[in-house]
Amino acid sequence: MPPKTYIAAIREALGEEMGHDERVLLIGEDVRLGVFAGTRGLHREFGPGRVINTPISELAVAGMGVGAAVTGLRPVVDLMFGTFLYLAMDQIANQAGCMRYMFGGQAKVPIVFMAQNGGGLGAGPHHSQPMHPLFMNMPLIKVVAPSNPYDAKGLLKAAVRDDDPVVFLSQLSLGGQRADVPDEEYTIPIGVGDLKRAGADVTVCSAGLTVHRALEAASSLAEDGIDAEVIDLRTLKPWDEAMVLESVAKTGRFVAVDESYPTCGAASEWAATVAEKAFGDLRGPVQRVSNRPVPIPFSPVLESQTIPAAADVVDAVRRTMARG
Amino acid sequence: MTIAAKEAIGAAAVLRIYRCCLRIRRFEEKVAQLFKKGLLPGFVHLYIGEEAVAAGVGAALRADDHIVSTHRGHGHVIAKGGDLNRMMAELFGKATGYCKGKGGSMHIADFSIGVLGACGIVGGGIPIALGAALSSATRGTDQVAATFFGDGAANEGSFHESLNLASVMSLPVLFVCENNHYGEFTPAAEAMNVADVADRAAGYGIPGVVVDGTDPLAVHLAAADAVQRGRRGEGPTLIEAKTHRGDHAEGEKAFLAGQPYRDEQELERAAAGDPIEKLTADIAALGLFEADVLEEIDREAVAAVEEAVEFAQNSPDPGPEALMEDRWASG
Structure with a gap:
C-alpha cells in the first residue's frame, strides 16, 4: 500500500465515488481549484456540472445541496472551514436534520457537509473553533471525524453512500500526515470505533x-x-x-x-x-x-x-x- | 391588466384556477372554525386573501415540477394537487396525515406531487428550490422549481444569497414573493426602503415582475412567462405578487392582547381585493361559464372539505411506535 496524505485520501474517496455514481456532485466555494486540495483536479475529471464552483454563500449553497438531495442527487457540500457552517446552520439543523422525520419519512436526505474542523493551524478563532458537539446534539445528523488518511478515505466513501445527512469533519492539522491507503475501493462503516x-x-x-x-x-x-x-x-x-x-x-x-x-x-x-x-x-x-x-x-x-x-x-x- | 390579455389563458386553465381558489378558500374557512373550537393543536396561518397566487402559479406548473412552501402554505399544497384528507389529518396531528402527524400545519409535504415541504423558517425554503432546480438541470429535464415566500423573507439572507446563486447558475427557479405587506406584525414599509421587492431582482441580474396578487389570471400569466423562461434554460425570475392576508395567525387578537397593527386603509384595500370576486368578474367578462358551473364547483369544494374533516376526525392518533420511526433512511 502506498503512503498517502490525509488530503490525498479525501480526494481519492471523492473521485472514486463520483466515478461510479453520477448522482454524486461536489458543490462549494473554490472546489474547482481545491483550496485544501481535497477536491483538486476533480473539476478537470468530472466537469463543471459535477464539480460546481459557487459564490461564497454558505446558506444558499447548503440549502441547494439539501434540495438536490431530496430530489435524487447525492451532493457533497464543501463548506471549507467548520466555522463557516454557522452561516449554513438553518439548512443543516432545521432542514436537512428534520426533513425526513418532519415529513413522516417521505424525504431521503443523502448529503455530506464537509469542512475542516478545529485548531492547530495558527488561524485564529474564526477558522479554528471546534464544531462537532453542535452537530452531535442534532438528533438526526451523523458526524464523522477521521484521525488518519486510511480512515478519511473509508469514512468519506461511506458518508457519500449514506442515505442520511452526514457532517464530515476533516482536520487540516492532520492534512500532511501520511499513511498507507489502499488504491482499491474500501469503506469504513459509520459508527464503528x-x-x-x-x-x-x-x-x-x-x-x-x-x-x-x-x-x-x-x-x-x-x-x-x-x-x-x-x-x-x-x-x-x-x-x-x-x-x-x-x-x-x-x-x-x-x-x-x-x-x-x-x-x-x-x-x-x-x-x-x-x-x-x-x-x-x-x-x-x-x-x-x-x-x-x-x-x-x-x-x-x-x-x-x-x-x-x-x-x-x-x-x-x-x-x-x-x-x- | 386588460381582460383581452386574459383571453389567451383558455377555459380549462381558468376553470382549474377557479376550482383551486375555491378549494383553498373553503378549506381555510373550515380550518379557522376548527381552530376557534380548539380542535387543532399549535397554530395555523391561513391563506385566505392570497388564493390568487397559489392558484395562478400552480396552474402554470406541471405535475413533475417542484414547489417549496411556507408557514402559510395550505394554499400551495392544494394548488399542486394535495389531498385534502391527508392535509386536514395532518392539521389534526393524526397518523393518516401527510407527515403522520409529525409536521403539522407548517410542514405539509407530498413528495409524490413535487411538494418538497412547507417550511416553518422564514426564508428557509428558498435555497431548497435551487437544489430541486439543480436536480432537473443535472438530469437534463425541463422541470422548474417554484419557491413561495413573503415580503418578510425578502429581508432574509437566504433570499439574497439564493437569487444571486440561482442567477449565476441560471437555474430554472420561480421566486414567488407573496407581498402581503406584513412580516408577522411589522409593516413591510418599516422593514424595507423599496416599494417593490421585485426591484431587488435587478441587483442579481434577473427579471423582477410586479403583479396584482389578488388577480388570479394576472398571476397566472406572469407565472406562465417565468415558467417558460425556466424551461428554455433562461434562468430564474422573481415575481412579486402584491396581495393581502387576513390575520398573521388564527387567534392573534388574543395573543396580541388586542393591540392593533393594521391601518384602516389597508384593511379596506384588503377587503376590496378579494381574488375570488375578481376571478368571478373575469369569468363573466370572458363569457366562459354560467353561474351554475361556478356554484357546482363551490359545492364540490365544500363537500371535499367536509369529507376531509370527517376523515381527519375519524383517523387514529399516532401510535407510540411512531415516535421513533422515520428517523434514518439508512437504517
Missing part, C-alpha cells in the same frame, strides 16, 4: 486530532508502567458505545479526550455515558480532557495551551489512577 492500542489499566477515548495526543500520552505512560488502551471513535454520532463500555469493563478507568469545550462537549457525552452505564466497572473517577474555555487564540503559544496536549492526557490518567 477503532482500537488503536490495547491496554489493561485505563481506557482513553478520543477522535480526530486528539487521538494522536492520546497515543503519545499512552507511550509516555508506558514508560512508567501504566498500560493505556486508546480508542479512536472515528464516528462521533452514532458513536461506538459498545466498544467503549467493553473497554471500560476491562480497564475500570476512563479518560475522555476531545478537542471541544467541556460544557456539552464530546468528552462530556462519553463521560456521562460511562458514568451511567459502567458505574459498577469503575475503579477511579471518570476524567475529561477538553479545550480550555476560550475562543481558539491566534498565537501558537496560546493555541497549544488551549487544545488538549499529550501532557494533559497523562495528567488525567494519573488523576484517575491515583484514586483507585
Whole structure:
C-alpha cells in the first residue's frame, strides 16, 4: 500500500465515488481549484456540472445541496472551514436534520457537509473553533471525524453512500500526515470505533486530532508502567458505545479526550455515558480532557495551551489512577 | 391588466384556477372554525386573501415540477394537487396525515406531487428550490422549481444569497414573493426602503415582475412567462405578487392582547381585493361559464372539505411506535 496524505485520501474517496455514481456532485466555494486540495483536479475529471464552483454563500449553497438531495442527487457540500457552517446552520439543523422525520419519512436526505474542523493551524478563532458537539446534539445528523488518511478515505466513501445527512469533519492539522491507503475501493462503516492500542489499566477515548495526543500520552505512560488502551471513535454520532463500555469493563478507568469545550462537549457525552452505564466497572473517577474555555487564540503559544496536549492526557490518567 | 390579455389563458386553465381558489378558500374557512373550537393543536396561518397566487402559479406548473412552501402554505399544497384528507389529518396531528402527524400545519409535504415541504423558517425554503432546480438541470429535464415566500423573507439572507446563486447558475427557479405587506406584525414599509421587492431582482441580474396578487389570471400569466423562461434554460425570475392576508395567525387578537397593527386603509384595500370576486368578474367578462358551473364547483369544494374533516376526525392518533420511526433512511 502506498503512503498517502490525509488530503490525498479525501480526494481519492471523492473521485472514486463520483466515478461510479453520477448522482454524486461536489458543490462549494473554490472546489474547482481545491483550496485544501481535497477536491483538486476533480473539476478537470468530472466537469463543471459535477464539480460546481459557487459564490461564497454558505446558506444558499447548503440549502441547494439539501434540495438536490431530496430530489435524487447525492451532493457533497464543501463548506471549507467548520466555522463557516454557522452561516449554513438553518439548512443543516432545521432542514436537512428534520426533513425526513418532519415529513413522516417521505424525504431521503443523502448529503455530506464537509469542512475542516478545529485548531492547530495558527488561524485564529474564526477558522479554528471546534464544531462537532453542535452537530452531535442534532438528533438526526451523523458526524464523522477521521484521525488518519486510511480512515478519511473509508469514512468519506461511506458518508457519500449514506442515505442520511452526514457532517464530515476533516482536520487540516492532520492534512500532511501520511499513511498507507489502499488504491482499491474500501469503506469504513459509520459508527464503528477503532482500537488503536490495547491496554489493561485505563481506557482513553478520543477522535480526530486528539487521538494522536492520546497515543503519545499512552507511550509516555508506558514508560512508567501504566498500560493505556486508546480508542479512536472515528464516528462521533452514532458513536461506538459498545466498544467503549467493553473497554471500560476491562480497564475500570476512563479518560475522555476531545478537542471541544467541556460544557456539552464530546468528552462530556462519553463521560456521562460511562458514568451511567459502567458505574459498577469503575475503579477511579471518570476524567475529561477538553479545550480550555476560550475562543481558539491566534498565537501558537496560546493555541497549544488551549487544545488538549499529550501532557494533559497523562495528567488525567494519573488523576484517575491515583484514586483507585 | 386588460381582460383581452386574459383571453389567451383558455377555459380549462381558468376553470382549474377557479376550482383551486375555491378549494383553498373553503378549506381555510373550515380550518379557522376548527381552530376557534380548539380542535387543532399549535397554530395555523391561513391563506385566505392570497388564493390568487397559489392558484395562478400552480396552474402554470406541471405535475413533475417542484414547489417549496411556507408557514402559510395550505394554499400551495392544494394548488399542486394535495389531498385534502391527508392535509386536514395532518392539521389534526393524526397518523393518516401527510407527515403522520409529525409536521403539522407548517410542514405539509407530498413528495409524490413535487411538494418538497412547507417550511416553518422564514426564508428557509428558498435555497431548497435551487437544489430541486439543480436536480432537473443535472438530469437534463425541463422541470422548474417554484419557491413561495413573503415580503418578510425578502429581508432574509437566504433570499439574497439564493437569487444571486440561482442567477449565476441560471437555474430554472420561480421566486414567488407573496407581498402581503406584513412580516408577522411589522409593516413591510418599516422593514424595507423599496416599494417593490421585485426591484431587488435587478441587483442579481434577473427579471423582477410586479403583479396584482389578488388577480388570479394576472398571476397566472406572469407565472406562465417565468415558467417558460425556466424551461428554455433562461434562468430564474422573481415575481412579486402584491396581495393581502387576513390575520398573521388564527387567534392573534388574543395573543396580541388586542393591540392593533393594521391601518384602516389597508384593511379596506384588503377587503376590496378579494381574488375570488375578481376571478368571478373575469369569468363573466370572458363569457366562459354560467353561474351554475361556478356554484357546482363551490359545492364540490365544500363537500371535499367536509369529507376531509370527517376523515381527519375519524383517523387514529399516532401510535407510540411512531415516535421513533422515520428517523434514518439508512437504517
